[in-house]
Amino acid sequence: MSTSCQYGDVPKALPLLEDTSPICCGPLSEAQVISADDAMGLAQRLKALGEPTRVLLVSMLLTQPGREACTCELAPVVGLSEPTVSHHLKQLLDVGLVSKERRGLNVYYRLEPDSVKAISRVLDLNCC
Numbered sequence: 005m006s007t008s009c010q011y012g013d014v015p016k017a018l019p020l021l022e023d024t025s026p027i028c029c030g031p032l033s034e035a036q037v038i039s040a041d042d043a044m045g046l047a048q049r050l051k052a053l054g055e056p057t058r059v060l061l062v063s064m065l066l067t068q069p070g071r072e073a074c075t076c077e078l079a080p081v082v083g084l085s086e087p088t089v090s091h092h093l094k095q096l097l098d099v100g101l102v103s104k105e106r107r108g109l110n111v112y113y114r115l116e117p118d119s120v121k122a123i124s125r126v127l128d129l130n131c132c
Contacts, residue, residue, distance in 0.1 A: 057089075
């Protein structure tokens with residue numbers, strides 16, 4: 005018998021995990037184990053960055069004045085439609101790596117440097 009959806013069975017939707025709280029743990033080290041909550045927060049952020057387009061968008065935002073740009077500016081550079089870019093930016097927004105502000109008809113996304121630095125600090129084995 006196949007395990008695919010049959011006879012109207014619908015796969016169960018996974019819960020949506022949105023976490024914009026700061027990562028407060030120290031760097032990964034031999035001295036202590038990261039807490040389950042901090043591990044979840046870090047994993048969610050790494051998952052959001054686990055897509056090449058999102059890494060490219062973060063990189064592009066780093067180079068912009070004020071570390072912000074409108075979807076209309078980002079879409080042509082990554083070669084995707086504005087709705088697709090908005091989807092990727094929403095994934096980064098949901099985990100606190102970017103913030104957004106509507107200005108008229110446009111939405112500007114700003115990189116949250118402290119959130120990006122927190123990820124690197126946690127993964128830096130030579131930190132602290």
